[in-house]
Amino acid sequence: MYSDKIQSILKKKKIDVGDEVEIDSSKGKFSGLLMPRTAGAPDILVLKLQNGYNIGIDSKGTGVRLLKKGETKKHPPISHPSRGEIAILGCGGTIASRVEYKTGAVFPAISADELRAAFPELDTVSTIHSRELFELFSDDMTILHWKKLAEAVGAEIKDGAKGVVVMHGTDTLSYTSAALSFMLQHLPVPVVIVGSQRSSDRPSSDNRINLMNAVFAAKQDFAQVGVCMHAGTSDDVCHLHPGTKVRKMHSSRRDAFKSINSKPLAILDYRANRFEQLLEIRKRGDGGSLKLNTKMSDNVAMVYVHPGIRPELISKLDSYDGIVLIATGLGHIPTNPFNDKLAKPILPAVRQLIASGIPIVVAPQTIYGRLDLNVYTNGRLLKEAGAIGDGADWTPECAYVKLCHVLGQTKDMKKVKEMMEKNIAGEISERSPLD
Amino acid sequence: MYSDKIQSILKKKKIDVGDEVEIDSSKGKFSGLLMPRTAGAPDILVLKLQNGYNIGIDSKGTGVRLLKKGETKKHPPISHPSRGEIAILGCGGTIASRVEYKTGAVFPAISADELRAAFPELDTVSTIHSRELFELFSDDMTILHWKKLAEAVGAEIKDGAKGVVVMHGTDTLSYTSAALSFMLQHLPVPVVIVGSQRSSDRPSSDNRINLMNAVFAAKQDFAQVGVCMHAGTSDDVCHLHPGTKVRKMHSSRRDAFKSINSKPLAILDYRANRFEQLLEIRKRGDGGSLKLNTKMSDNVAMVYVHPGIRPELISKLDSYDGIVLIATGLGHIPTNPFNDKLAKPILPAVRQLIASGIPIVVAPQTIYGRLDLNVYTNGRLLKEAGAIGDGADWTPECAYVKLCHVLGQTKDMKKVKEMMEKNIAGEISERSPLD
Numbered sequence: 001m002y003s004d005k006i007q008s009i010l011k012k013k014k015i016d017v018g019d020e021v022e023i024d025s026s027k028g029k030f031s032g033l034l035m036p037r038t039a040g041a042p043d044i045l046v047l048k049l050q051n052g053y054n055i056g057i058d059s060k061g062t063g064v065r066l067l068k069k070g071e072t073k074k075h076p077p078i079s080h081p082s083r084g085e086i087a088i089l090g091c092g093g094t095i096a097s098r099v100e101y102k103t104g105a106v107f108p109a110i111s112a113d114e115l116r117a118a119f120p121e122l123d124t125v126s127t128i129h130s131r132e133l134f135e136l137f138s139d140d141m142t143i144l145h146w147k148k149l150a151e152a153v154g155a156e157i158k159d160g161a162k163g164v165v166v167m168h169g170t171d172t173l174s175y176t177s178a179a180l181s182f183m184l185q186h187l188p189v190p191v192v193i194v195g196s197q198r199s200s201d202r203p204s205s206d207n208r209i210n211l212m213n214a215v216f217a218a219k220q221d222f223a224q225v226g227v228c229m230h231a232g233t234s235d236d237v238c239h240l241h242p243g244t245k246v247r248k249m250h251s252s253r254r255d256a257f258k259s260i261n262s263k264p265l266a267i268l269d270y271r272a273n274r275f276e277q278l279l280e281i282r283k284r285g286d287g288g289s290l291k292l293n294t295k296m297s298d299n300v301a302m303v304y305v306h307p308g309i310r311p312e313l314i315s316k317l318d319s320y321d322g323i324v325l326i327a328t329g330l331g332h333i334p335t336n337p338f339n340d341k342l343a344k345p346i347l348p349a350v351r352q353l354i355a356s357g358i359p360i361v362v363a364p365q366t367i368y369g370r371l372d373l374n375v376y377t378n379g380r381l382l383k384e385a386g387a388i389g390d391g392a393d394w395t396p397e398c399a400y401v402k403l404c405h406v407l408g409q410t411k412d413m414k415k416v417k418e419m420m421e422k423n424i425a426g427e428i429s430e431r432s433p434l435d
Numbered sequence: 436m437y438s439d440k441i442q443s444i445l446k447k448k449k450i451d452v453g454d455e456v457e458i459d460s461s462k463g464k465f466s467g468l469l470m471p472r473t474a475g476a477p478d479i480l481v482l483k484l485q486n487g488y489n490i491g492i493d494s495k496g497t498g499v500r501l502l503k504k505g506e507t508k509k510h511p512p513i514s515h516p517s518r519g520e521i522a523i524l525g526c527g528g529t530i531a532s533r534v535e536y537k538t539g540a541v542f543p544a545i546s547a548d549e550l551r552a553a554f555p556e557l558d559t560v561s562t563i564h565s566r567e568l569f570e571l572f573s574d575d576m577t578i579l580h581w582k583k584l585a586e587a588v589g590a591e592i593k594d595g596a597k598g599v600v601v602m603h604g605t606d607t608l609s610y611t612s613a614a615l616s617f618m619l620q621h622l623p624v625p626v627v628i629v630g631s632q633r634s635s636d637r638p639s640s641d642n643r644i645n646l647m648n649a650v651f652a653a654k655q656d657f658a659q660v661g662v663c664m665h666a667g668t669s670d671d672v673c674h675l676h677p678g679t680k681v682r683k684m685h686s687s688r689r690d691a692f693k694s695i696n697s698k699p700l701a702i703l704d705y706r707a708n709r710f711e712q713l714l715e716i717r718k719r720g721d722g723g724s725l726k727l728n729t730k731m732s733d734n735v736a737m738v739y740v741h742p743g744i745r746p747e748l749i750s751k752l753d754s755y756d757g758i759v760l761i762a763t764g765l766g767h768i769p770t771n772p773f774n775d776k777l778a779k780p781i782l783p784a785v786r787q788l789i790a791s792g793i794p795i796v797v798a799p800q801t802i803y804g805r806l807d808l809n810v811y812t813n814g815r816l817l818k819e820a821g822a823i824g825d826g827a828d829w830t831p832e833c834a835y836v837k838l839c840h841v842l843g844q845t846k847d848m849k850k851v852k853e854m855m856e857k858n859i860a861g862e863i864s865e866r867s868p869l870d
Contacts, residue, residue, distance in 0.1 A: 092773075137813050139767040140778040141742045148777075171764035175742050251765045251804030301748060304737040304761060306835060307576045307610050313736060316751065326739060329606035330686050332574040338527075342583075343575040367802065369686030378572050400741060 003042035024063030084127030087156035093169025095196035138169025146179040147294040154292045163190045163218025170195035177243035178401035181225040181425040186288030206230040206254040213238035216270035222281040229257035239264035244427035261393040295408030297321045314349035331362040331371035335378040354386040359416045362389035363399035438477035459498030519562030522591035528604025530631035573604025581614040582729040589727045598625045598653025605630035612678035613836035616660040616860040621723030641665045641689040648673035651705035657716040664692035674699040679862035696828040730843030732756040749784035757794045766797040766806035770813040789821040794851045797824035798834035
């Protein structure tokens, strides 16, 4: 809400939120749509510029001129049904962020509803409705949040949504996309997770393009979990990544998300009505009705293998249901087959945990490429010890989520191994001739 | 050594190791240089084909014909001085590997001397001498191995080597290249670490190209630690990566090594006498004489931050000298600033460790990009807690090695932070306008 002072000035000038206005400020003249003020200093006017980005202007409300009444008001009510074709679920994150102007820090705070108001262009793509599930940084997401999110997606689908868009912070987005891929079985519609690398106050923000393309994607003919993020080749184009084969590969770039050991599912450009499939994708109506399986162990550890890693670090993990070893190379850990005097193998500790019934899953520290525990003696020793994952090309994050999922279904070591090493949701791709 | 039977057949035919021979086998006729048999079934003849790759032929020694006596024997002794210009140090790994034909598994076993014999082409690039330091998989390398290696490199330089090449397994190569970068201060000559992604028995082996280019690199006018690996653009070209900004980014591809947050130092092609510098590189004679500083803590842990990580996992690390948190996004961990009911922040555990005098260093899970603990509230909270690394663009591996190094110099928290956040060996690059 704007301050009483600002509200009174706007009222006098017959300016409403959503109107096109011009503002004189110490930094020059700006024109654009007047946005609602959801938080922060209530005297700062927020303007959506023609390039789609928001700025805050400290004009004290003076020097504001009405250019044109907001067009959105002319829409007949029917274009804003209480339920649209596409459901948008908000989980916080930069895509729904505001900047605290005092400190410059970014908070996830704009609700899905407010974001819809901020992007009237959404109406040109689809009818939508929205709901905010969580207000947190994605770094605070837990397995319990994944369950609640999966249930909310399931409810939307049950209620007739033709597609679901999940707005999510980017930091742990690929963990969540993997979790939904395992939890939402026999999906009948697209579930598109979308984030933004730059907050809406920055001219280079990717929130508009990503969200528009995500809603556009959710209308297409496919039925699996995808991640829609800026593709980097053009400002308008996004990639739809497979939910189980995607990773944030840069801390700040807009095209940070990459499909790992896979092509993207599709190239997206809502303006050009372009949905260019790059891979086979499961289609709507490809069988079954939605089965929600949210059972997951929340007691799995990830261990980063490195020179100097202490065997005790592994031994002490005996209270976990399962462990992911982020191993070197093709899936290696210190095993010391040559009996080097200085080496400190962790293989005995791994053997002991496996013998005590704790499954150990291997994932590649290299991120790219496939595990192969048959090439080198140290890999063979790890495989003989009963480690899981030979031949898999999953990311460490996806291996972790899958192990949580599988341990939610069974604690039987043999069954865990069987389920882990069989492709469930696209997380293990078949060997290609290029391998 | 070949079996007595094979040796007697070869003797009768006046064939020596190094001669060009032709062999009839069940799989066809092969010609190439006869290689020494260093291990494995002693009846298998090993042939270096004209394409540079080795094969093992089970011909029982029959059907072997001498084509041409080995040329290397004609070299005057002076071309093989006991000490050459370039020192090659062997640390095991695929580049010096043999295949155990019984099991198909690969062992590091060919000594540096044997490898020199296997690649007579080395003599066209430089005079060399070699020494084998370790016989192990690089996964078994420890901080004690790094120290011994640094001492061996130092000894070679003291004895007049114009450059040093270190043959190393690829799995932990970038940890070692970082370690040498911190340990070898005021380097007067190049130190080039080289590995091979495919063993010498495979037609696609990269060991010849990588080794040739590494020796070629070690003769150039620069004086820092670099990593020479297949560049991927052409079969002949290698990249020289900065020792502190390089990472194995694929489990099996020959061009697995990438410079991270940096260009490669140079493009190498020994055949074309091409050393194309892409960055400023420290030159020979750029100041000081070699200072060996091998003091390192071997008591540092790496922790991979992920949704569902348990605060106890952090709390239990109170016996370590220091910890690297491989954090999400710009350097984030679960902090729960919004007091979400389901979240389980690890920030309190991190605060407690720091308060007890254990430095906590942040590194990016995204691999690419720079940390920035000022953008989001959770980053600011981590910074306020005293975490180290704001603004750094190091890899998790390099952050780990640097923390081991710094903790070898001081345990004083304030000094540790100061040393960590100041660039020492190229591990933190200055912000570029593109950031």
